Amino acid sequence: MSAPGTSRPARIVASGWGWRHASRRHPAVAGLDLVIEPGERVLLLGPSGAGKSTLLAGLAGILGDTEDGVETGALTLDGVPAAHQRGRAGLVLQDPEANTILPVLGDDVAFGCENLAVPRDEIWRRVTRSLDAVGLRHPLDRPTAHLSGGERQRLAIAGVLAMSPGLLLLDEPTANLDHDGAAEVRRAVAQTSTTLVVVDHRVDEWLGLVDRVVVLEPAGGLIADGPPDAVFARAGSALEAAGVWVPGSRPHVPRTPPLPRPSSPDQPPPRSPVGPGPLSPASPSPADPPLLTAAGVAVGHGGSAVREDLDLEVRAGESLVVTGPNGVGKTTFAFALAGLTAPLAGEVRASAQLARGTRSPHPHRWRARQLLTRIGTVFQRPEHQFVTRSVREELAVGPRLVRAREQSALVDELLERLRLTHLAQAHPYTLSGGEQRRLSVATVLATAPRVLVLDEPTFGQDRTTWTELAGLVAAHVDAGGAAVSVTHDEDYVRVLGDRRFHLEAAPLESQSAAQEVRV
């Protein structure tokens, strides 16, 4: 692309660079030596906690001053400290919501130019060119709230390109997007001519776009550096062990069919929370009625339906995946199954066995406490479901509410199984993304619900967390439980898609209106 404005690609030099956040004891990055030549496109990898995001923030010049942390060594763009050149590097963050700044599309793109004191006429020329470059062809007064996730990320890239940076920094720009949205973003990135540093767990998709792979080591330094082929050929297995997604190597998660057992008539008693324990529920047979039945369900946002007439059966011993593009109502449908929201029309009905002891066959009418042992929900954003101040308390909430036996032993076992013991006293918000994800799943498993509902459980996770997570869901299902997962992740579908429920963009009026806005 001819970059709006004219700007040379930047040269990055890190020499012995490191950064320690003011609130942390250990540096996020230490002793980094790295040179990136102008125009190079680098995929930056590393296990969680290796300091990838910190390096990007450092390059973007937004780590702050001595109050925010301690810098060692030097990090320069074209020989000048990165912190002193705002606007030379443009950063796009993972969450599309976090990248949008202003309510109107054109203004959002213009924002960075204004901050760099670009003259008015030039601003609007750049706005038009940047939007062209990322393929967004909406009128400039389109409200940003009407954009899809993929469009928002492209908008963010346009906003950065309009500043004509020498360096484009992308921090997991496609983690929250569906397949098409992610492809849109990569097409936009392919058009740029700046130096590029992108952090993304899903390596395969970026391989055609980058000419170098750099892998950070958590303790400081590099695990590997070079052309993608060479790096993966040489260090593939080491990278895999470090949690990095290596192209072409699919994670393996064993699935074991449940052993036949005599069927037990009642709610399952408290059982081993993780994996098939000795008190596993009855092994399911196809003759058993489905645990949950959705009939003619309509779901939507606010009062208006985006999907109608959804029929689905959730069966014990089966892992079901719900797929489809962003915005078709997958999450709301899953939440209706989970009894967290009432369907707009139609009904969700629990089997007599699952509903035993409650006042209604409809899960959304159950008391919240009654959900705990029946249907557990893992939210897309783990932090939304944390309600206490420590990891240990967080795990104890559910067992206390259902008056489980030996609560403290149960919590200890969960901590151990999910490798959270060393964090038992930590505040949930301070955990890394992978740790938060493990904790959110553990809090749900703590009350041994029969049905698990998971909303995008694997998004943004490194390979290690991914494998653990898929293993937990597999163990739950193979022990006779049921799982319903909303996901965009094809690897997850391959391992856990015993059955797939695909939601296409629906030919409803509201939906076609939404389509129309995107022309």
Added chain:
Amino acid sequence: MTGVNPLALCVAAVLYSLPLLTSVDIVSAGAALGIWLVLFTALGITPATIVKRTWPLLLAAPLSGLSMLLYAEPGGTVHLTWWLVTVSDNSIELALAITVRVLAIGVPTLVALVGIDPTRLADALAQIARLPARFVLGALAAVRLAGVLAADHRSLAQARRARGLSDTRSPAGGLALAFALLVTAMRRGTMLATAMEARAFGSGERTWARESRLTRRDAVVVAAALGVALAAVGLALATGTFRLVGSGGGA
């Protein structure tokens, strides 16, 4: 009201409302409302538009009149008494006056201010009123975050149900939810600040993509608003019907 600077509309609304807020007689209010309806028709603002922008007020005005009718200080002939209710000449007059006054102040103000584009208002506040860019843009970005927080609130409430915590509608539960929402809002705010900084916000002198300036048209709007208020109050004074807020009894 396109083509008029939002800042001028705000100033006009204040200048217009002040004289009318100090009086309670029916003549000044009725005159003002009448003049506006004529002006709106002349400007091509349809009754449908007016109703669309002011409907909550159209419901509220008769209600405020009704409370005057039933509970105002009795005066003149008393028509009806029942428990605390007394309908007298005075209360009938006040009820009418209040209803018309609420409409006279509310209708033109809402017609002018509803539908102001927050973006244009921000432009004007920063460039004309010279408020700090940090304040203005922060507020503008917050407008967008309000919608996001509504979605966060829904998620948090659902998450509390999923964690088994929403069975008792106790104040403690409500407080916990409010606190969780506050924490989320702060995190969103921090993220927003980071995104703004990443786009070089706060690095010094900045330009504005859209110029906001005051024109003759804006002066006309402000003058017209003030003129209508003064004409209406003048008419009441001339006819001897003017009644200041708080002054008891009829003229």
